[in-house]
Amino acid sequence: MTLKNVIKSTRQRVSHRGSLLCLLTALAACTGPAVEVQAQSSEPVHDPLVVDNPDALPEAEFNLQMGDVVVPYDVFSLFVVPGERTELEVLYPQSEAPYVLRVDGEPVQSTGKNKWSWLAGDKPGTHTMEVVNAEGETGMTINVFVKVPAEEVSGGKLKYYHIGPYPSENEITHKDLYVEPDGFIEVTKENQDTKVSPHFTLKEFISKQRSNYPKFVYLQAPLLLKLEMLRREMNLQDINVDRMVIMSGYRTPQYNRAIGNVKFSRHVYGDAADIFVDNDGxxxxxxxNNDGEHDINDADVMAGVINELNKRSDFKALIGGLGVYGPKPHRGAFIHIDTRGIKARWRKP
Known part of the structure; x- marks a missing residue:
């Protein structure tokens, strides 16, 4: 490990912690009662972290606030409906010179230094958003998905793709936690490999039901942040994660009912994933846990990292469900995570 990598690793942890504090503030209104964050002056100083593979922890040279989320990564995604306006601002800039925002290569007029207000067009589709520094270098790429409005679902279908009915309002107790999708991302053979975050692609979150293209998916940005944060923290704790598998991401209500899952599964609301680490493919x-076995104890390792993250004030906005599942003949162990806004825990050997 070179001195350069040690410094880089330590800087990454500091900048990441700052970004999560911003995320907490920005998401507070969406996740329940406000959480007061206080500086802990008595917190012990940690020794510098040494990460053997700093390239596994990609971060941008700044953070970007997009509406209610703050993004610290060099690639991420934005999900909007036609005609939706998004406010963007560079936070913690590394340069005194202003940054430039481009969409599909065209500059967006700023509303202040490192601030922009971008209006999505009236047609669904994909766009490439880039934040460029004064030297013309791209510091962050945002893949923009303008969704097909939910109003276009007819007879439970969207362009022959089965969506199915969402629970009616009178069936829902916590209406603020179970918000029906406002639109769906159209997934094609051409865009399915698009990155939605540094280590995950759009196709990994598609419902497992059989269908031709186009397919449709509903996905929420906080889930992507939680997945990347878990992956990052595991690597920082010397739990090597080269490949984290999304065993199940979004599920249409139609598919969710077909597999006999609970009606109010978080998977149908686009903020849940069943995941496991699979470095050997x-x-x-x-x-x-390096005990020579492949069992529920390995899922407990992942769950333990989530539980540690839950203790941090900068993670409160991403609190949600955590389920631990043991292996079955047809699959291995895994964990479920979501960002429902309240803590839920279960364990199934």
Whole structure:
């Protein structure tokens, strides 16, 4: 490990922690009662972190606030409906010179230094948004998905793709936690490999039901932040994660009912994922605790990292469900995570 990498690793942890504090503030209104964040002057100083593979922890040279989320990564995604306006601002800039925002290569007029207000067009589709520094270098790429409005679902279908009915309002107790999608991302053969965050692509979140293209998916940005934060924290704790598998991401209500899952599954609301670490590519949870076995104890390792993150004030905005599942003959162990806004825990051997 070179001195340069040690410095880089330490800077990444500091800048990431700052970004999460901003995320907490920005998301507070969406996740329940406000949480007061106080500086902990008595917190012990940690030794500098040494990360053997700093390239596994990609961060941008600044943070970008997009509406209610703050993004610290060099690639991320924005999900909007036609005609939706998004306010953007560079936070913690590394340069005194202003940044430039471009969409599909065209500059967006700023509303202040490092601030922009971008209006999505009236047609669904994809766009490439870039934040460029004074030297003309791209510091962050945002893949923009303008969704097909939910109003276009007819008879439970969207362009012959089965969506199915969402629960009616009179069935829902916590209406603020179970908000029906405002639109769906159209997934094609051409855009399915688009990155939605540094380590995940759009196609990984598609419902597992059989269908031709186009397919449609509903996905929320906080889930992507939580996945990237979990992956990052595991690597920082010397739990090697080269490949984290999304076993199940979004599920249409139609598919969710077909597999006999609970009616109010978070998967149908686009903020849940069933995941496991699979560095060797055998589609089974790896031996994370190094005991020579592949069992629920490996899922407990992942859950333990989530529980540690939950204790941090900068993670409160991403609180949600955590389920631990043991292996079955047809699959390995895994964990479920979501960002429902309240803590929920369960364990199924």
């Amino acid at each position: 055998n589609y089974r949870m790896d031996d994370l």
